[in-house]
Amino acid sequence: MIIRSSTRIPRAIVLQLSRPAARRTFLSGSSAPANQNRIFDNIRQPNDLHTLTLLSATNNRPLITLWSASWCSTCQTVKPLVKGLIEDERVGEAEGGLAFAEVELDSTLIGDLGVKYMITSMPTLLAFSRQEAQFDTKLVKPELMKNKEFLREWLLNEARRGGRAGGGGGSLFGGLFGR
Template sequence: MILRSAPIARALTICLPRASRSFLTGSSTRSNQNRTFDPIRTPNDLHTLTLLSAADNRPLITFWSASWCSTCQAVKPLVTSLIEDEKVGQAEGGLGFAVVELDSPMIGDLGVKYMITSMPTLLAFSRQEAQMETKLIKPNEMKNKEFLREWLLSEAKRGGRAGGSGGSLLGSLFGGQH
């Protein structure tokens, strides 16, 4: 997707995290590389990244954390390594990844909205829909590298299509895959 309107492109450049700005100048073909975004500190940050991921037909993996959470600090490097270093999910179309900083003063009630009841939590978004049925909340599962790899692969295979709350009917009506 190439944005042809300069005012729209400028507006998106201002509000998108640094890692996603390449979206504005990229070619019209989708890159299946995994993308790591700046931390989410406001509800608008999450909204922007879910929009970007939906437009890119790429699931967004969110890691809900707080600076004081020692378990979060132990799990985050494992998740990051699988996505960035081992590139888990790239062959399936790629993943977006961002940490949601729940202790950010501007985060508001975002944790309540997505029923984040423990930290860390891994929650995938597909077509802007939170995939509540696959949310991970058990630290022992997140610390198990093979379990985590399989979860990430499963979310990547979803490919941003037909999330748990629907989407397949419209995709079928308009020729989309599901």
Template sequence: MTNWCSSCKVVSPLLRTLIQDEKVGEGQGGISYAEVEMDSPDMGGLGGLPLRYGINSIPTLLAFDRQEPQIATKVARLEDLKSKAYLTRWLETEAARDGGGGGGGRFGGLFGR
């Protein structure tokens, strides 16, 4: 996310509603959600986390499992990020991973369970 991203202002509330209010993913093992300000100096600016995790568009949704980024399942396509049905399926799939890994490489993940 970034504070200047208009698409982020659509995607973020949708994700929060799905996770916090509708409890999507709870039946599959549960998930946590954190927004990261990608251009923040604290995160290394645009050459920091985005470069580390191959993020080349904002917003991007990236899951972590056992502190490993699930690169293969990251979502950056805006149409998918704005789709409640797509995000519901994605969140349920990622929640069901429950420590099983398998979606991406080992980059020394930033967020874990």
């Protein structure tokens, strides 16, 4: 593949390619499991989100996004809960896997991405399946996001969707206000 100097490669992809592969034990002759959960670098501009939704759609793996800001204390409480369930407890791997990325709404390069995806409060958890935002299952209530068992079940339901369409359109009010 030839890359021209004017082509911009999203930071998340560059960092993923430059990291050494994680050491895991596999059966002989096998490759990395397709259902392994993935944690990506933070999204700081619209192209990063587009790249990750495309990558997740290619793998039939829902992308879970946490929309937050550095000054949001509730976001800083929710983030380790979500990451811990996905990365440490591997919630969703048995159902086909999940991908996770945080969207930094206070990034100067993020543009109107929050408006495009109807982010009306922080933190917000929004899943993408086949590059479609799943507005019907959007989580906006911090008390639900802080409930580890509720969060686990929400993640499992998104993983069961398996990157398939469903819930993308939703009703106007369901899409605007979420759960």
